[in-house]
Amino acid sequence: MQLPNTKNYIETIALLFNSGYLEKIGVKYILLESVQRESIRRFSYNNINFDLNTDENIEKLIKSVYDIYNPKKEDQQEIAIINNLNFNAIKYNLKFYLKGYGNNKEYYIEKLNKSLFSTDKGNEIIFHEDDIKNLSFENIRNINHLNQNLNELAKQLKSKKIKLYFMPVVDKYNLYADNIISNKYPRSIFFEELDKLPKDYNFINTKKILAKKLKLKEKDLFLPDDSHWNIKASKIVLDSIILE
Numbered sequence: 001m002q003l004p005n006t007k008n009y010i011e012t013i014a015l016l017f018n019s020g021y022l023e024k025i026g027v028k029y030i031l032l033e034s035v036q037r038e039s040i041r042r043f044s045y046n047n048i049n050f051d052l053n054t055d056e057n058i059e060k061l062i063k064s065v066y067d068i069y070n071p072k073k074e075d076q077q078e079i080a081i082i083n084n085l086n087f088n089a090i091k092y093n094l095k096f097y098l099k100g101y102g103n104n105k106e107y108y109i110e111k112l113n114k115s116l117f118s119t120d121k122g123n124e125i126i127f128h129e130d131d132i133k134n135l136s137f138e139n140i141r142n143i144n145h146l147n148q149n150l151n152e153l154a155k156q157l158k159s160k161k162i163k164l165y166f167m168p169v170v171d172k173y174n175l176y177a178d179n180i181i182s183n184k185y186p187r188s189i190f191f192e193e194l195d196k197l198p199k200d201y202n203f204i205n206t207k208k209i210l211a212k213k214l215k216l217k218e219k220d221l222f223l224p225d226d227s228h229w230n231i232k233a234s235k236i237v238l239d240s241i242i243l244e
Helices: 009-018 036-043 058-069 084-099 130-137 140-158 172-179 190-196 206-215 231-240
Strands: 029-035 107-111 124-128 163-169
Touching: 009 029, 009 036, 009 140, 029 036, 036 130, 036 140, 036 163, 036 190, 124 130, 124 172, 130 172, 140 163, 140 190, 163 190, 163 206, 172 206, 190 206, 206 231
Parallel strands: 029 163
Antiparallel strands: 107 124
16 A cells, blocks of 8 residues: 555655654564565665655545545445456456467466466466566666665664565566476566675565475466466465564
8 A cells, every 4th residue: 555645665664654653553574565577666766765754644644545445344345246356257358368368468378397287277377468578677777776775664664673574476477487388488587686685674585485385396376367376375485484
């Protein structure tokens, strides 16, 4: 959730910190999570204002943003027969039918060198075009800039004994890239390069964690027909985290 008058999530955290809100509610840890393919765009900003503050009531500001996405109390929400998820099911299937798969499409399907999904086509992988397109942003400069921004945020939080954790969720293509037969796509350097850099925050390397399971032929770390990881993968990552 990004607060008004902040350019990105880092400034939102800085605003909550500088307003005294994080200290007031007793925050000890902050987990910053992002899908890998959006991490550069979200955190490799120039001119981040780490001193951002506001004269507005911070609780009211948070509630105003919360209410935009949660117009009703959770216990009063009802799921209608006609809802956006039913609409999406029709929309996505039409997109697959009309736009198809492969080069210059929204989704890709490739063969794997072993069965890694519990489906009839367990040796095939489907992944989103953004897994490939956004690799163009993964360069040493941007990764270094992301790391510097997180280090600066971590130093600020550390002054109040708040620890920062950064958990980029590995893209589906990236995790399974070595298992794609005759892989013709570019490779990601995001986790490998970020892992090398000095950090004042705690880096949760989801690719390294899940790749170990994949080498053991663990199936269904991601949903077979979607770009998201599943409960199994998130539990594996969660179990590997040690809060310092």
